[in-house]
Each structure stands twice: as C-alpha cells, then as structure tokens.
Amino acid sequence: xxxxxxxxxxxxxxxxxxxxxxxxxxxxxxxxxxxxxxxxxxxxxxxxxxxxxxxxxxxxxxxxxxxxxxxxxxxxxxxxxxxxxxxxxxxxxxxxxxxxxxxxxxxxxxxxxxxxxxx
Numbered sequence: 001x002x003x004x005x006x007x008x009x010x011x012x013x014x015x016x017x018x019x020x021x022x023x024x025x026x027x028x029x030x031x032x033x034x035x036x037x038x039x040x041x042x043x044x045x046x047x048x049x050x051x052x053x054x055x056x057x058x059x060x061x062x063x064x065x066x067x068x069x070x071x072x073x074x075x076x077x078x079x080x081x082x083x084x085x086x087x088x089x090x091x092x093x094x095x096x097x098x099x100x101x102x103x104x105x106x107x108x109x110x111x112x113x114x115x116x117x118x119x
Contacts (some may be wrong), residue, residue, distance in 0.1 A: 023076040033114035
C-alpha cells in the first residue's frame with residue numbers, strides 16, 4: 001500500500017510508448033504535466049500553511065514564470081522545437097525537491113510527473 005504522497009508506479013511499456021509520440025503529442029504531455037505543477041503550486045500558495053518568505057516567494061514566482069514561458073511557445077513540429085519546451089520547464093525540475101514536507105510534497109509528485117514527461 002502506498003501513501004497519498006507517493007506517485008503511482010507507471011508500467012515500463014508506457015515509457016517505451018512515449019518514444020513513439022510526435023513532437024506535438026509529447027508537447028501536450030509536457031504542457032499537461034506543467035499545468036498540474038502550476039495548479040499544485042497555486043494550491044500551496046493559497047493554503048493556510050503558506051509562509052510568505054523570500055524563498056517561498058521566489059519558488060512561487062519561478063513556477064509562474066516558467067509556466068508562462070511554456071505557454072508562450074508555439075506547438076513544436078520537430079524534436080529541436082520540442083527541446084525548447086523542455087528548456088522552458090527546466091526551472092521547475094530544478095527548484096522542487098522531494099525533501100520538502102507538507103503541501104510541497106504534492107508539488108514534488110507533480111514535478112516528478114513533469115520530469116518523466118520531459119524524458
């Protein structure tokens with residue numbers, strides 16, 4: 001049995017299927033995962049446990065900026081254009097770590113999904 005903060009395990013064949021996606025299909029997976037991260041960060045920001053520290057404000061702003069940059073990019077037609085989407089969300093992949101507790105753990109779970117979408 002897993003706890004609520006542990007992401008479900010994905011079958012290995014699902015990862016193999018991703019290699020067959022077109023750049024537009026892969027972009028849709030990345031955009032969906034990034035939207036989930038953004039949603040989780042918004043929930044955290046508006047939760048009673050939010051502490052308006054410089055670090056939290058930075059992480060919140062970094063998330064908003066990364067998602068806005070992703071949203072501004074056109075749909076990719078090539079793998080090279082797809083890499084631009086991955087570059088746009090890279091700050092999210094770097095900023096959120098599993099060592100954080102509470103509501104931030106849900107953000108990490110969403111970031112892990114985004115990381116897998118970018119692979």
